[in-house]
Structure formats: C-alpha cells, structure tokens
Amino acid sequence: MNTKFQNDINEGLSKALKSLPSKYFYDKTGDDLFVKIMNLPEYYLTKAEFDIFKNQTKNIIAALDINPNVYFELIELGAGDGTKTKELLKVLISENFNFDYIPIDISNNALKQLETNLNTEIPNLNVTKKQGDYFNVLDGLKTSNHPKVVLFLGSNIGNMEDEKAKRFISKLSSSLNPNDKVVLGVDLIKSKDIVLPAYNDKAGITKAFNFNLLNRINKELDANFNIDQFSHQPEYTETEGIARSYIVSNTDQEVHIGALNKTFQFKKGEKIHTEISRKYNDEILNSILENSSLRIVTKLLDTKSYFADYILIKT
Ligand code: AVI
DSSP, X not given: OOHHHHHHHHHHHHSSSXXXXXXXXXXXXXXXXXHHHHTSSSOHHHXXXXXXXXXXXXXXXXXXXXXXXXXXXXXXXXXXXXXXXXXXXXXXXXXXXXXXXXXXXXXXXXXXXXXHHHHHXXXXXXXXXXXXXXXXXXXXXXXXXXXXXXXXXXXXGGGSOHHHHHHHHHHHHHTSOTTOEEEEEEEBOOOHHHHHHHTXXXXXXXXXXXXXXXXXXXXXXXXXXXXXXXXXXXXXXXXXXXXEEEEEESSSEEEEEGGGTEEEEEOTTOEEEEEEEEOBOHHHHHHHHTTSSEEEEEEEEOTTSOEEEEEEEEO
C-alpha cells in the first residue's frame, strides 16, 4: 500500500476546504487521458507551444546564445513524449551543435519510449536519460560544470501555487552556473472564453482526468465514491489569471475509505479543489523570479499570443 498517497488523501479530505493533490492525476490512465487532452480542439496550450518550437526554432537558438564549439547539456524537466523538443533537437543536430540531451522524467516507461523514438528519428543525438522527480533531480545537476540549458515546458510551472513556483525557481537557479539558460513555457493570461473550455472540453476528457483521482482512491484505497454523485467544475477569472479545477458533491453524502478506516461527509455543493493552472504575464513571472538569480532575456510568442516561452539567464 502506498502510504504517502494514503496520507495525502486523508490530509486533503480532512481539511475544512477539501483538496486533493493534482500530482495523483498521473497514473497510467491519467497519462493516457492527458495525451488525449493535448489533442483536444479546446486545449490550445500544447499546439501554441508547438507552434513556437516549430516556427521559431532559430529564434530560440539565437536567444540561448550557445557557442557551437563548446559542449553543453540540454536538460529537459518532465520530458514526456518530447514532441516539441524534437523540433529544437533536429535543428541543433543539423547545425552541428555539441551537446547531450538529458531528459528527466518521473516515468521510466516514458523515458524508455522517448529514447527509442529519438534513436530512430535523430540517430546522431546523444541521449542520457535520468529517472526521478525533477524537484529532487535538480541537486544532481550541480555535479557537472558544463554550460547548461534547462527546458521546463508545457506550462508545468502553472500547476504550482506561486509560493511553490518560487521555491522551485530558486532551487533551479541555485543548481545552475552564471550564463546557463532556462526555457520556461507558460500559458498567458487571457479571456475566460478561451481558457475555460480548455479545462471543460465538450468530449468530457478533462472531466474523466479530474475524476481519475476518485477512481484511483476507489481502487487503491478501497473507497466507495459514487462518481455519478459528483460534478467536474473548472473556474477561472482573468483578473486573477488562475484556472482552478474542482470536484463538486451533487448531494449530501458519505464516502468510506477502507484503507483509512474512515468516513468523510460531503455537503451538497461542497467542493474538492484538485488543480491549479496558473496563467502568466511578465509581471507575475518577474515576481516569481525575484528572489532567484534568473532573469528574463527574451519572450517568444506563438502566432495567437496565447503562450510564451521565456528564455531566462542565470546571472
Ligand atoms: C500539465 N498541465 C500543464 C496541464 C494544465 O493545463 O494545467 C494539466 C491539465 N489539467 C487539465 N487539463 C490539463
């Protein structure tokens, strides 16, 4: 039994304002659902960032200001399937840059698939995969003194509360040397009409993704959540720039979690907060970077200006 999972669920459901950590979306079912989300017409984030990597590859490379004669490490945190990164890797290889690609991911499976795929698609690329939680793997980066470029794409930083994002950025910054670079992909603050449908798609895939948390608790912790008695509810205000996902109880009800030997009460309309997806602008990013030694060099936008890849430098 996974006691960390068990403890986190107990803690979240015992609070006055109930919550569940979004990291638990990502089991095999959650990973598959997220791949479907990335292909949804409403989910513009992945397409927008792909647009930047496909059409502005040269601008990314110019902003990184890499010396083609000096070896560097290209490190990707949470590499996933590498679709966007491949656009950059292909150009770096064709222009004879001297580097290794170091994808870091929590899933060994995802890393193996990525490596096999890259070996076929870009045979001249050196891949050194590292498995682990990227928050922890950051410490290991300090052991090498080669110049580094760290990719943290996909608005993954958006799933962190601002305080956590600040801690993460400080840790990232302290594992780098002056002049190292970071490519940080963030979703930009924009109107509700565009953001909300991305988290409330017509096909109901995001709902299934959100409810996967309850299914996991049912399966792994012997619980009896009746999925039909809950609703998926994303919320977003442009002034705040944060999309929040909730699971709302449709009725007064009780749920028993066998592994905890505990029953939880839910009031009609009571919300369980499951995810934050923060959207950014320059001001918010600067406040996140404030106590670190990372500064913005360049901001690259997709054609619709929905998404930005910021190039940051360690000062
Ligand atoms: C992984 N992350 C950036 C996604 C997001 O947009 O916050 C996760 C997601 N949640 C619902 N849809 C997609």
